[in-house]
Amino acid sequence: MRRAHRIAAITKTLVERPHHVFSVGEFADLFGVARSTLSEDLAIIRQTCETLEMGKIETIPGAVGGVRYLPLLTKEQALSHVEAICQRLRDPQRILAGGFIYMEDLTSSHELLRPIGSIFATAFGDRDPEYVVTVETAGIPVALQVAQALDLPLVVVRRQSRPTEGPVLTMNFLSGSARNVETMSLSRRALPQGSRVLLIDDFMKAGGTLRGLSDLMREFECTVVGKGVLIEGGWPDEKLIHDHLSLIYLQEVDIKEQKVVVQPADWITA
Amino acid sequence: MRRAHRIAAITKTLVERPHHVFSVGEFADLFGVARSTLSEDLAIIRQTCETLEMGKIETIPGAVGGVRYLPLLTKEQALSHVEAICQRLRDPQRILAGGFIYMEDLTSSHELLRPIGSIFATAFGDRDPEYVVTVETAGIPVALQVAQALDLPLVVVRRQSRPTEGPVLTMNFLSGSARNVETMSLSRRALPQGSRVLLIDDFMKAGGTLRGLSDLMREFECTVVGKGVLIEGGWPDEKLIHDHLSLIYLQEVDIKEQKVVVQPADWITA
Numbered sequence: 138m139r140r141a142h143r144i145a146a147i148t149k150t151l152v153e154r155p156h157h158v159f160s161v162g163e164f165a166d167l168f169g170v171a172r173s174t175l176s177e178d179l180a181i182i183r184q185t186c187e188t189l190e191m192g193k194i195e196t197i198p199g200a201v202g203g204v205r206y207l208p209l210l211t212k213e214q215a216l217s218h219v220e221a222i223c224q225r226l227r228d229p230q231r232i233l234a235g236g237f238i239y240m241e242d243l244t245s246s247h248e249l250l251r252p253i254g255s256i257f258a259t260a261f262g263d264r265d266p267e268y269v270v271t272v273e274t275a276g277i278p279v280a281l282q283v284a285q286a287l288d289l290p291l292v293v294v295r296r297q298s299r300p301t302e303g304p305v306l307t308m309n310f311l312s313g314s315a316r317n318v319e320t321m322s323l324s325r326r327a328l329p330q331g332s333r334v335l336l337i338d339d340f341m342k343a344g345g346t347l348r349g350l351s352d353l354m355r356e357f358e359c360t361v362v363g364k365g366v367l368i369e370g371g372w373p374d375e376k377l378i379h380d381h382l383s384l385i386y387l388q389e390v391d392i393k394e395q396k397v398v399v400q401p402a403d404w405i406t407a
Numbered sequence: 408m409r410r411a412h413r414i415a416a417i418t419k420t421l422v423e424r425p426h427h428v429f430s431v432g433e434f435a436d437l438f439g440v441a442r443s444t445l446s447e448d449l450a451i452i453r454q455t456c457e458t459l460e461m462g463k464i465e466t467i468p469g470a471v472g473g474v475r476y477l478p479l480l481t482k483e484q485a486l487s488h489v490e491a492i493c494q495r496l497r498d499p500q501r502i503l504a505g506g507f508i509y510m511e512d513l514t515s516s517h518e519l520l521r522p523i524g525s526i527f528a529t530a531f532g533d534r535d536p537e538y539v540v541t542v543e544t545a546g547i548p549v550a551l552q553v554a555q556a557l558d559l560p561l562v563v564v565r566r567q568s569r570p571t572e573g574p575v576l577t578m579n580f581l582s583g584s585a586r587n588v589e590t591m592s593l594s595r596r597a598l599p600q601g602s603r604v605l606l607i608d609d610f611m612k613a614g615g616t617l618r619g620l621s622d623l624m625r626e627f628e629c630t631v632v633g634k635g636v637l638i639e640g641g642w643p644d645e646k647l648i649h650d651h652l653s654l655i656y657l658q659e660v661d662i663k664e665q666k667v668v669v670q671p672a673d674w675i676t677a
Contacts, residue, residue, distance in 0.1 A: 138458075141448075144411050145455040148418040153521075178411075185415040188408075233573040241572060241594060245547075245563055247555040251423075273544045274563065277515075278551050285517040293515055293544065302511060303503040324511060 143168050143178050151182070151194065151206035156258070156288035158203035161196075172202075179204055190214065192255075207262065208255040208286050212405065215259070218252035219384050219401040225249075226368075226387070229395040236390045238397060244339045244367065245278045253384065254282030257337065257365045260382055261287075264362040266335035268292050268328060270354070272321055272346055279367050280337040292334075294350060298322040308353050313343020313377045321349055323357070330358045335365065342370040344378040351378070369402070413438050413448050421452070421464065421476035426528070426558035428473035431466075442472070449474055460484065462525075477532065478525040478556050482675065485529070488522035489654050489671040495519075496638075496657070499665040506660045508667060514609045514637065515548045523654065524552030527607065527635045530652055531557075534632040536605035538562050538598060540624065542591055542616055549637050550607040562604075564620060568592040578623050583613025583647045591619055593627070600628045605635065612640040614648040621648070639672070 138146075147164060165175045183194035190211050197203040210218070222243060231239045243249055266287065271280035272294040284291040297320070298305040307322035328334070336350050347364055354361050369383035384405065389398040400406075408416075417434060435445045453464035460481050467473040480488070492513060501509045513519055536557065541550035542564040554561040567590070568575040577592035598604070606620050617634055624631050639653035654675065659668040670676075 138455075141411055141414050141451045142455045142458070144414050145418045145452045146459055146461065148415045149422045149456075149461055152419045152422050154518075181411045182415045185408075185412045186419075188412070189416055191416065191419055233571070235570055237571045237573075239571065239573050239594070239596060241563070241597060242560065245551070245561040247551060247561065248424075248558070251555075274547070274565070277544070277547045278561065281515070281517060281548050281551055285521075288518070290512065291515040291517065291548065293511070295544070300505055301503070301507045301509065303507075303509050324509070326509060327511060 138168050140178060140181075143170070143175075144181060147178060148182055151204065154288060155192075155206050155208045155255075155286050156262070158197060158205045161202040161204055164204075207258070209259045209262075210252065210255050214252075215256045216401055216405050218249075218256065219405055222249055222253075222367075223385055223399050223401060226385070226399045227397050229397065231397065232390060232392060232395060236392055238387070238390060240340075240368070241275070244275050247278070247282070250279050250282045251286075253279055253367060254284075254286035256384060257283045257335075257382075258286035261335050261363040261365065264335070265333060266362050267333045268335070268359075269337055270294065270328075270334045270350065271337050272296070272350060275340065276338040279339050283335070283337050283365065287335075289335075292323070292327045294321050294323045294353065296321060298324075302327075306353070306356055308349065308356065310349025310352065311345055313345030313348070313373070319345075319349070321346075321353060323353060328354075328357045328359055332357075332359045333362045334359045335363045336361055337365045339367045340370070341366045341368075341381070341383070343373050344376045344381070347381060348377045408438050410448060410451075413440070413445075414451060417448060418452055421474065424558060425462075425476050425478045425525075425556050426532070428467060428475045431472040431474055434474075477528070479529045479532075480522065480525050484522075485526045486671055486675050488519075488526065489675055492519055492523075492637075493655055493669050493671060496655070496669045497667050499667065501667065502660060502662060502665060506662055508657070508660060510610075510638070511545070514545050517548070517552070520549050520552045521556075523549055523637060524554075524556035526654060527553045527605075527652075528556035531605050531633040531635065534605070535603060536632050537602045538604045538629075539607055540564065540598075540604045540620065541607050542566070542620060545610065546608040549609050553605065553607050553635065557605075559605075562593070562597045564591050564593045564623065566591060568594075572597075576623070576626055578619065578626065580619030580622065581615055583615030583618070583643070589615075589619070591616075591623060593623060598624075598627045598629055602627075602629045603632045604629045605633045606631055607635045609637045610640070611636045611638070611651070611653070613643050614646045614651070617651060618647045641668075
């Protein structure tokens, strides 16, 4: 196999599984070349990613010797992906009775969410999370993309427990917006004690769900290393959490003027 | 940019978004090379994928001129991925009270499910589905991987409708195993009339849910072009649907012997 062929095969393997560490020695064996030759191959891929701002190839030195692809996005790239979702949200045909916005098509689109996974991976990757945790239902696709970008397992907290979960820990929490008492539950097996978890949800108003999730994590003796939200509503003013990272700020739905006021979060445009 | 660099960049772009058609002309413009040079680059990537059985690079001829990556798996590769999940399911520690099996960690693992997405894409890709449809909750991660492998939008049918969905079509259906009347609902906006849909679920016993989903699709005047199931239970004997494709056959959970009898479906091992 010539260099060009090796580069195609290595690039495919790395990109298909971001954040996963592959052994340089195994690549060398697979192609029957010296490690020095393989290092040159990797240097070309690394240089291409740098030049075209297509993420980063990271080499892990040492006896084991590994390499991985990090799907890092520049601020401009992040902004352009987030702005694309904002643009879709601004369509007045999305306005529903009661001032709700139809967004089911957006929050389950792999095309829109893959880059969102990369944005959260860029933001939270260096906090070394071990699990991505979300709550059913609409948060699952975005959380899965984050888990995929970080090569981590996904844990889905349920609203109602199921017999297939075994013993569960169930908790009541106060939804901040509707001021209802709601329930969430998670299998005792789902998370090992002492894990570092990254909480991801698709939408947040007051933040009651994310606060409930944080409390649940404390019951599992896990450490929350970050909280990411795709879309944050501008109301109510008072939020129940403050240390989260939102990507999109949905300020207002003006039913009379048929206008959706939505924009990328300040930290992205800054 | 030299050939090796172009090959890294093109491979990354194609693999990151399977089934999506990219314009050959745009690649040529991006790198400032002639289309004939770019065709040679693509030939090298195509040849590498063939030699290493890493899927397929497909060139679409004509004035537009496109290229895409299909994540096709060989039968041996499919079997090895499916067998890996079976292996995990055989762990007697997964047996729960009542003969249930704990599988939440498997049905939300991007690592295990990405190849599953490719298997279903290989099986159903040529039926030209336009949407992947599943029902909340546990089916979502596997369905999202199928949607990603086929570059299609995902539609999630709800057990209970939400105000953010707008007008919904709600339907009762008979769960085949528990013989309960259950409900599913889908936003009127979620699926255009006349669409070709691929149904995907994580687990099936009698098939009541998939039959309900098929009925719901008829109400939306959509055509079901395929039904894919990750794990099919061996009981009850009598199934409510017959034209589905299962990957894993869970024959029996022997509580007394603490044994899970599970194997890849016949069509994969044949």
